[in-house]
Amino acid sequence: xxxxxxxxxxxxxxxxxxxxxxxxxxxxxxxxxxxxxxxxxxxxxxxxxxxxxxxxxxxxxxxxxxxxxxxxxxxxxxxxxxxxxxxxxxxxxxxxxxxxxxxxxxxxxxxx
Ligand code: AMP
Numbered sequence: 001x002x003x004x005x006x007x008x009x010x011x012x013x014x015x016x017x018x019x020x021x022x023x024x025x026x027x028x029x030x031x032x033x034x035x036x037x038x039x040x041x042x043x044x045x046x047x048x049x050x051x052x053x054x055x056x057x058x059x060x061x062x063x064x065x066x067x068x069x070x071x072x073x074x075x076x077x078x079x080x081x082x083x084x085x086x087x088x089x090x091x092x093x094x095x096x097x098x099x100x101x102x103x104x105x106x107x108x109x110x111x112x
Pocket of ligand 1: 016029
């Protein structure tokens with residue numbers, strides 16, 4: 001198992017506010033939310049970032065899960081944003097692939 005905070009959350013070694021789980025993915029609330037709804041969807045498999053896997057089925061699954069959670073959170077009709085940060089210039093801070101689900105307010109575009 002990789003040694004990062006999300007791997008520890010997946011292993012249930014540290015707590016998180018989990019909103020969804022299945023055999024391939026886990027979703028939990030971001031500890032420093034940037035919107036009323038800010039949830040991270042992660043693969044259970046150790047994958048460092050979006051460029052570190054060619055598993056199209058898994059990548060599609062993460063997006064499908066994010067869309068289902070958006071419905072569950074009641075933000076499907078108002079809208080939401082899915083973000084995957086990769087590398088320094090994007091501000092990626094945890095080396096385990098994660099999809100941000102952001103919504104519950106009007107989001108600015110372009111991002112900062
Ligand atoms: P990124 O900048 O794309 O790598 O996003 C990492 C995200 O993980 C940030 O939004 C952090 O607030 C969030 N985060 C870091 N530690 C935790 C944690 N223990 N539980 C939930 N979210 C976390």
